[in-house]
Amino acid sequence: MTKAIVIEGLSKRYGDKRAVDGLDLVIGEGECFALLGPNGAGKTTTVEILEGFRQRDAGDVRVLGEDPGVVSNPRGRRGRASRAEWLDRIGIVLQGSGGLDLLTPREALSSTALAYSRPRPVEEVIAAVGLEEKADQRIAGLSGGQRRRLDVALGIIGRPELLFLDEPTTGFDPKARRDFWGLIASLRHDGTTILLTTHYLDEAEHLADRVGVVAAGRLLALDTPENLGGRAGQDATVTWEEGGRRHSFVTARPTRAVADLTARLATADGEVPELTVTRPSLEDTYLSLIAPHVVVGDDVEGVKGEGMQRDDLQVTAGRPSGGSTRHTEPGRATNGVTR
Amino acid sequence: MTTNPTAHTIRLGANRTGLELRMFTREKEAVFFTFLLPIVLLALFSVVFGDSFAAGGDEAGVSAARYFLPAMVASGVILTSFQSTALSVAMERDDGLLKRLRSTPMPPSSFFLGKVGLVVVTSATQTLVLLAVARLAFGVPLPQDAEHWLTFAWVLLLGVAGGTVLGIAFSSVASARSAGAVVIGPVLLLQFISGVYFPYSQIPTWLQQVAAVFPLKWVAQGMRSVFLPDDFASLESAGAWEHGRTAVVLLLWFIGGLVVCLRTFRWFKRGTT
Numbered sequence: 001m002t003k004a005i006v007i008e009g010l011s012k013r014y015g016d017k018r019a020v021d022g023l024d025l026v027i028g029e030g031e032c033f034a035l036l037g038p039n040g041a042g043k044t045t046t047v048e049i050l051e052g053f054r055q056r057d058a059g060d061v062r063v064l065g066e067d068p069g070v071v072s073n074p075r076g077r078r079g080r081a082s083r084a085e086w087l088d089r090i091g092i093v094l095q096g097s098g099g100l101d102l103l104t105p106r107e108a109l110s111s112t113a114l115a116y117s118r119p120r121p122v123e124e125v126i127a128a129v130g131l132e133e134k135a136d137q138r139i140a141g142l143s144g145g146q147r148r149r150l151d152v153a154l155g156i157i158g159r160p161e162l163l164f165l166d167e168p169t170t171g172f173d174p175k176a177r178r179d180f181w182g183l184i185a186s187l188r189h190d191g192t193t194i195l196l197t198t199h200y201l202d203e204a205e206h207l208a209d210r211v212g213v214v215a216a217g218r219l220l221a222l223d224t225p226e227n228l229g230g231r232a233g234q235d236a237t238v239t240w241e242e243g244g245r246r247h248s249f250v251t252a253r254p255t256r257a258v259a260d261l262t263a264r265l266a267t268a269d270g271e272v273p274e275l276t277v278t279r280p281s282l283e284d285t286y287l288s289l290i291a292p293h294v295v296v297g298d299d300v301e302g303v304k305g306e307g308m309q310r311d312d313l314q315v316t317a318g319r320p321s322g323g324s325t326r327h328t329e330p331g332r333a334t335n336g337v338t339r
Numbered sequence: 340m341t342t343n344p345t346a347h348t349i350r351l352g353a354n355r356t357g358l359e360l361r362m363f364t365r366e367k368e369a370v371f372f373t374f375l376l377p378i379v380l381l382a383l384f385s386v387v388f389g390d391s392f393a394a395g396g397d398e399a400g401v402s403a404a405r406y407f408l409p410a411m412v413a414s415g416v417i418l419t420s421f422q423s424t425a426l427s428v429a430m431e432r433d434d435g436l437l438k439r440l441r442s443t444p445m446p447p448s449s450f451f452l453g454k455v456g457l458v459v460v461t462s463a464t465q466t467l468v469l470l471a472v473a474r475l476a477f478g479v480p481l482p483q484d485a486e487h488w489l490t491f492a493w494v495l496l497l498g499v500a501g502g503t504v505l506g507i508a509f510s511s512v513a514s515a516r517s518a519g520a521v522v523i524g525p526v527l528l529l530q531f532i533s534g535v536y537f538p539y540s541q542i543p544t545w546l547q548q549v550a551a552v553f554p555l556k557w558v559a560q561g562m563r564s565v566f567l568p569d570d571f572a573s574l575e576s577a578g579a580w581e582h583g584r585t586a587v588v589l590l591l592w593f594i595g596g597l598v599v600c601l602r603t604f605r606w607f608k609r610g611t612t
Binding site: 085086092107138158 | 350351354355358361362365366430431434435436437438439441442443444445446449607
């Protein structure tokens with residue numbers, strides 16, 4: 001696989017704080033990669049270094065074959081033409097940007113399209129993000145979700161080979177997030193390499209080929225969502241009800257345990273009362289990975305809405321055990337996630 | 340991209356000008372306070388002071404409208420170039436628009452061309468409306484010879500050019516929240532001490548000297564030399580129109596502003612790199 005992004009030993013510090021601390025990562029062309037981590041983990045710093053908005057302190061970085069620190073520096077040897085050529089192949093969706101209130105989505109997209117050498121048709125992009133009805137209305141009147149979809153539209157209008165998405169769905173309602181995932185999936189289908197940062201575990205699980213968990217500027221785990229932290233091979237927790245009390249035990253062989261329970265306890269209709277079999281969810285694995293690194297109140301990158309509060313509350317409330325409240329049918333008990 | 344990068348930059352700059360004009364006209368507060376204010380003030384001053392000027396006084400010989408026309412042209416220049424640019428760039432930096440533009444392959448020059456285009460169109464339109472109102476509603480006589488109009492052209496051009504680069508440079512000291520006070524306050528103050536709202540000759544000498552450091556006084560003086568009778572030159576502090584000095588001061592401000600712009604312009608608000 002050709003490499004879209006190569007990061008070797010990346011470091012960046014702000015004063016005494018090490019925002020990024022020796023990060024190594026390779027992202028292949030056409031891959032959808034999700035960067036997960038608590039606030040202050042260094043996600044945004046890393047992404048902004050890749051986008052050329054920040055200068056790194058140490059390490060080597062290549063994005064589409066170019067060093068962003070050199071290509072984006074107006075005083076660099078490569079000059080401005082090269083920067084424009086590089087950005088022509090990249091789409092950047094920042095964490096939130098305004099300033100377009102007085103324009104309409106169509107005006108903003110048409111103007112932005114002019115900057116690129118082979119832009120997507122404006123109509124096509126408006127349809128892709130589902131803004132047909134709002135295309136000729138002032139952006140000031142758009143909802144938060146619609147504005148975010150416009151941000152993505154502006155990010156993909158140039159037909160990028162590589163798309164950066166920094167917390168694209170923070171503040172979305174569930175329906176808007178589902179629609180948004182469909183959009184990202186179709187971009188991925190077209191071969192766009194996507195680097196996504198997110199607070200939402202289900203989002204990473206749904207969209208990403210691989211996820212990287214960062215905390216305190218270091219990569220703690222790197223795998224497919226299914227295998228992260230070795231969770232596919234981890235022991236399952238079997239719980240059931242017997243004599244009016246709830247029982248559970250952890251086993252490497254849940255199928256056998258269920259068979260034993262069925263033989264011993266099955267009621268007339270063949271069911272074991274309140275039977276569940278669960279393996280750690282991605283969220284459980286994620287929270288146990290970052291738990292040692294999360295300091296409450298340590299918030300370098302600023303408060304970013306509900307995602308952060310949700311994460312922090314769970315972390316401060318202690319590590320969840322095996323997701324004992326999750327009910328799954330014995331026959332297809334796996335990761336507690338329906339694919 | 341087109342084969343010629345300069346053509347590409349100019350094409351995008353023209354597109355940005357169109358976009359800037361649309362945004363400007365859709366913001367009613369901006370239209371009023373930078374575009375219409377000098378026109379409204381000219382009408383107001385003409386009505387309020389019309390009688391006292393007719394009765395004769397220090398500035399005898401001209402109507403109130405004629406007397407205030409050059410001041411309002413100068414005021415328009417600083418509002419549409421300096422104030423409007425400083426405010427809009429400060430806002431756009433704060434709300435992330437500049438950063439987003441910086442994340443596209445658009446050449447930075449196209450952004451600045453867009454700003455210049457906006458200022459050129461709004462200043463020219465505003466000045467034309469001012470002249471038309473003065474001539475048609477208040478019967479102010481306009482110069483008949485090419486020499487006066489040539490002076491008018493270069494004073495206007497240097498004033499607008501300097502105001503625009505200084506506005507962009509000044510935007511860096513203002514955040515969106517403080518922009519109103521940080522930009523509008525000094526502009527208002529400068530207008531008072533530069534002889535826009537009342538005759539420069541009535542301002543204490545030490546304040547005149549302060550005003551003479553800044554470009555607005557020179558734009559106003561240049562415009563007075565265009566629209567007032569030639570013998571009014573004796574009322575200036577130097578007793579003459581000082582065209583040479585006006586050109587030098589405005590040119591220096593323009594060059595200084597350009598240098599500061601190039602050295603200090605930031606695409607991101609402070610603390611976010």
